Amino acid sequence: MEAQPERSSLPQAKGTTFLRTCFNGLNALSVAILCWYTGLLLQRCMDASPLIKTYPDIGELAFGRKGRAVICIFMYLELYLVAVEFLILEGDNLDKLFPDHDFKLGHFKIGGKQGFVLLAALVILPTTWLRSLGALAYVSAGGVLASIVLVLCVLWVGAVDGVGFDGEGTLLSWSGIPTAISLFAFCYCGHAVFPTLCNSMKDRSQFSKVLLVCFLTSTVTYGSMAVLGYSMFGEHLKSQVTLNLPIRKMSSKIAIYMTLINPLTKYAVIINPIATALEETCPFRDSRPMSMLVRTVIVVSTVIVALVVPFFAYVMVFIGSFLSVTMSILLPCFCYLKIYKGSKKSSIEVGAIVGIILIGLFVGVAGTYFSLKQIMDHLRK
Secondary structure: OOOOOOOOOOOOOOOOOHHHHHHHHHHHHHHHHHHHHHHHHHHHHHHOOOOOOOHHHHHHHHHHHHHHHHHHHHHHHHHHHHHHHHHHHHHHHHHHHOOOOOEEEOOEEEOHHHHHHHHHHHHHHHHHOOOOHHHHHHHHHHHHHHHHHHHHHHHHHHHOOOOOOOOOOOOOOHHHHHHHHHHHHHHOOOHHHHHHHHHHOOOHHHHHHHHHHHHHHHHHHHHHHHHHHHHHHHHHOOOOHHHOOOOOOHHHHHHHHHHHHHHHHHHHHHHHHHHHHHHHHOOOOOOHHHHHHHHHHHHHHHHHHHHHOOOHHHHHHHHHHHHHHHHHHHHHHHHHHHHOOOOOOOHHHHHHHHHHHHHHHHHHHHHHHHHHHHHHHHHHO
């Protein structure tokens, strides 16, 4: 008789109800609508001046050079921590594939996760030396396909490999709402590049349709993964659904491989704006060796942070609540209200923007507090 599929030692649960599944889907959808609307606000800010090319340009138009500096700080810090998250993700999933695997470097012994983070960084490093965005586009193209295959593999594990969709959990946890919204805000944190994308279009008036397509596609992907993960494992779901999957199944291994591919294809794109900004301040800015040195230092620094704070979920919540909420929800509203301060607006529009700001402030403060508290508690252990 064929062996029963693994269930990661989880107790058998009664199943996820229709209502609980709806809450999971609506959570993703509501955040998507907020971020889609603030994306439209950024487009309106760009329409205020033909000189606006980037997000920092919008900040400068609204609040002067201080506004530009604030947006640059938040934008580069967000990108930097996302790069750190990629390395943590690599370490966690490689350790899942090869458990209890230690590395020896001379007389030093390196634990599995730490060793895999270092190994992933070595593989990623050569891709960061590519300065051309055109070349990086070929590297990152596989990321889209990998994301689709990942969702399909997780669905296969639940529907075909016997894990099932009988996870159990709490219907609604009010204390977890800031964390959940922060996680989804992290997923929709593309606002930093929206002005650049809009400016690159032949017909900028079509950008609202581009936003709609992008957010709908992303919502289907993220929402599907959220619903699948919760339906399969309920309250036992880990920070990454791949860590719950039965490793002996081929579909699980493919899912983990797809998860590993995504950071490899996106890391260089993420740190490229940071590297470019640093290179512009350095002497010999056009020097190839100098560029390689700057990018290598960035990679090394992200490795150090990933090794010191290897908590994927809490780092993601911190990025989402403190940085992504600020960049994707709060700043678009503040910039729009400042730029169009003297223009006539409907009471409905003003009320909607004020409501979004209040939601953003609540999620930002609560999510940041809980994420930092969790990180500090784990560091003390």
